[in-house]
Amino acid sequence: MRVIDYCGPSWQNLRGDTRMTRGAMMEYMELFWTRVHETQAPAVHRASFKASTAPTPLLLSMMLLGCYFSSLEAYKLACQLHSGFRGKVLCSNDFRPRAELWLHQTILLIVIFGKLCSTRMDHEMSHIFWSSCVTLGRRSAIFSQRAPAVFAPGHDDIETQWAAWIEEEVAKRIALIVFGVDVEHAAFFRHSPTLSAFQIQLQLPCDEELWEARDAQEWARLRVNARPPIPFISALKASLMAGHAPPALNPFSRIAILHGLLSVAQDLQWRDHVIGMSQPEGRANNWRDMISASYNSWKSRLDTCLVTATFPTSQLLRASISLYAIAHITLSIDIHELQIYAGAESALGLVVSAAIYNATEARIKLWSQTKDARAACWHAAFFLRSSLQHYQQSTVDLAGCLHHRWSVFIATLTLYCYGRSTSGEPGPRSENYQEGAMRYLDTMCTNSPEGLLAVEGKNNTLDLCQTICEYVQASRWEIAQEGARILKVLLTKNPSPPKA
Numbered sequence: 001m002r003v004i005d006y007c008g009p010s011w012q013n014l015r016g017d018t019r020m021t022r023g024a025m026m027e028y029m030e031l032f033w034t035r036v037h038e039t040q041a042p043a044v045h046r047a048s049f050k051a052s053t054a055p056t057p058l059l060l061s062m063m064l065l066g067c068y069f070s071s072l073e074a075y076k077l078a079c080q081l082h083s084g085f086r087g088k089v090l091c092s093n094d095f096r097p098r099a100e101l102w103l104h105q106t107i108l109l110i111v112i113f114g115k116l117c118s119t120r121m122d123h124e125m126s127h128i129f130w131s132s133c134v135t136l137g138r139r140s141a142i143f144s145q146r147a148p149a150v151f152a153p154g155h156d157d158i159e160t161q162w163a164a165w166i167e168e169e170v171a172k173r174i175a176l177i178v179f180g181v182d183v184e185h186a187a188f189f190r191h192s193p194t195l196s197a198f199q200i201q202l203q204l205p206c207d208e209e210l211w212e213a214r215d216a217q218e219w220a221r222l223r224v225n226a227r228p229p230i231p232f233i234s235a236l237k238a239s240l241m242a243g244h245a246p247p248a249l250n251p252f253s254r255i256a257i258l259h260g261l262l263s264v265a266q267d268l269q270w271r272d273h274v275i276g277m278s279q280p281e282g283r284a285n286n287w288r289d290m291i292s293a294s295y296n297s298w299k300s301r302l303d304t305c306l307v308t309a310t311f312p313t314s315q316l317l318r319a320s321i322s323l324y325a326i327a328h329i330t331l332s333i334d335i336h337e338l339q340i341y342a343g344a345e346s347a348l349g350l351v352v353s354a355a356i357y358n359a360t361e362a363r364i365k366l367w368s369q370t371k372d373a374r375a376a377c378w379h380a381a382f383f384l385r386s387s388l389q390h391y392q393q394s395t396v397d398l399a400g401c402l403h404h405r406w407s408v409f410i411a412t413l414t415l416y417c418y419g420r421s422t423s424g425e426p427g428p429r430s431e432n433y434q435e436g437a438m439r440y441l442d443t444m445c446t447n448s449p450e451g452l453l454a455v456e457g458k459n460n461t462l463d464l465c466q467t468i469c470e471y472v473q474a475s476r477w478e479i480a481q482e483g484a485r486i487l488k489v490l491l492t493k494n495p496s497p498p499k500a
Contacts, residue, residue, distance in 0.1 A: 040319055183266070338410065384408065
């Protein structure tokens, strides 16, 4: 019961709580391994992990994420524990430059829970502390290649070599996941990115077979024929070059490259804002076309990989499809502008005034006339249609990906804003709104983005809004529920400038 002891005196009543029995905690750990580690954040080496000797903060951070996928009562307990736990870790003596790897793992998992699983307050607090966490990573040199381990004479047996290799590989994966979280949350929430792709001076992770080796002997045998590691920057540059075939990548590395492409796009967008080149149809489109083509090449290679992928690798790969859709959307439009135009009352902590709403409306109408807007809507429509066509599968499959429901919400707002700004206020809902949503998406899934110019009824989005509202509001995450409320309001009234 060291986990309860770690939580402090105020939580000693948990000793008799059914949510914290040995069996319950084992369930949370198993849910972490299957629903987070295997499909989203493989930052802990499972074969060598031992709960009995693992640092207590790391153990608790894993359990809290597992609670998200457990019973509602277990989830409520996780939310209650989270804020005090986060503060305890950040104020501990272990939180210092050149911190041990387990602390980086713990902080990463704490941030993932706070940003993608818990309350609005935890989401914002995680964002506030995120830069400190990244700076800790920099001061611990996790974003740069480590020097090879040097073994003392007589201490270079296979077990020792395997342990050193695990530490190096874990550090690499932590760095790439931290980078991925930074990039994703800049895209999903318009949080300012703290890292840039070209600051990641690492080799890509090893293949899954080597990572999942059950013991030192199996690892040594597999390592003989293992592919040599590829530098992240080299693979990213190859993915940016038109007509250039990038190297063969394993699933985790493939997703790291998508994060890299998205980071490059964010850097270029920031450059355009600074030097005044952010016109909708100007020279800035040259790099947007290049990035868009790189995204599409990446997706083509992903589809090829999925044909032969097996579980749980297929889960890890499919979880990246929603990020691919958001990458195309955010290439040309600010997601907060989509939310404001759809009636959100606040954005980035600021209350939306009539002046902000009117300025946003003008920008949305300008954007909706561009080819970039058509490309964003085209990708959003295909993403939503795929999600709804396999709704039952998505409930078990993609909905388990922590950012999937938020991605679906953003894609829906993209179509709503485009339709309303080009074709007027939305029409009435159908009696069978789920079928109506699919008919609408079938219409919007044209042969090419430019085909949207000929589509009639682009503003018939209310069936889609109601369908997605029901899907998104099923999430326990408070931020997703806020998104569902925006969609719900759209069903009954059209957004307008706030009254002074």
